[in-house]
Amino acid sequence: MAKREKNTEKLILEAATKVFLEKGFDGARMQEIADKAAINKALVHYYFRSKEKLFDAIFQEAFVQFIPKVMDVMTSDSPLFEKIKAFVNTYISMLIKNPHLPIFILHELNRHPEQMVNRIQSFGAKPELLVKNIIKEIKKGKIRPVDPRQLIVNMIGLCIFPFAGRPIIQGVIFKNDDKTYNRFLEDRKKDVADFIIHSISIKK
Amino acid sequence: MAKREKNTEKLILEAATKVFLEKGFDGARMQEIADKAAINKALVHYYFRSKEKLFDAIFQEAFVQFIPKVMDVMTSDSPLFEKIKAFVNTYISMLIKNPHLPIFILHELNRHPEQMVNRIQSFGAKPELLVKNIIKEIKKGKIRPVDPRQLIVNMIGLCIFPFAGRPIIQGVIFKNDDKTYNRFLEDRKKDVADFIIHSISIKK
């Protein structure tokens, strides 16, 4: 059976995702989206009515992807260090596939912080559970006493930053070499996990 | 003696800095800059000719501020851990005063990575020195063997992320409370330094 042709709506969404993620809402052009989807500009409006509505569709999906599935990791019954390794590995792997995601989400949310209020309810990340879990480990004397919120921010920041800051890091530290930087990102899965674990381990 | 009036050029630069840093190049409007400077739109063009030229002036200064003065810290002859503490403390303090700086720089460089090539030469950050310094500490057995480049990226990322990701972090973890988040940022000066130092300390 022949492969089914993609329908137009999907073509537009794919094109729009690329353009919006690379240029942001303000930098994106409906014309460029239409060109990339190999259709006419009017057709984009036919399917999504306005630039804003099209953007909302893309942002929604991108945002869900961006929010790390902390809960998935925490519901497992493996030890904390194993959970950290799994989280870092999964999250960095996803970002390697979607390198523009961090800046896109971060920039758009900085432009429109009010939108954050709406988003919070719409997804089920409950960091309280993770916080409690960390506190439990501290009380059991398994890890160094730290502010759990700081630890969570550290974990996420360490994963995201090399993608959000790629041009500057690659430029300054890696002499703009793509291959070396990609290798650096691969290595990071292990390095960041080690880094975090060492930072909360108790010295004997 | 009466306080001297600010000249127009300075007024424009101050207004433009605010607008560009909050909205980025694509989102900024010459009209808004003029309004904020309490002058006419034509006058902005009179002083800077074009939006792009005005932007360049702002970006240049912002970029210099953004690049952490790693060298300043490293030229001191204090021990590595003291250097790390000083760096984290200085950099986070600066970011508290300029919270929009990270997203602004990161976003604009992602939009125009080619510009990074020009910038690199224009400022004197030589991370090689820092890399060598870290390697020396490792060889002396003072710290755990790590990839110095990863360590540097970690240090910077840990400082920057809570500012770049403020809306999302504050929304999800801090129930959107400004005061708590500001306190969190203050605490971070110490917490991040501790975090890094523990992560590279050698266990006895």
Place this chain on the structure above:
DNA sequence: GTCTATATTGTGATAGAC
């Protein structure tokens, strides 16, 4: 559903009086 043509508005930039 898809196209061409066009309306409409927004925005950077300039001309010219004062």
Place this chain on the structure above:
DNA sequence: GTCTATCACAATATAGAC
């Protein structure tokens, strides 16, 4: 130097034929 008025074009959005 500073202003008002205006140009020129870019970009979103719609009308209407097919």
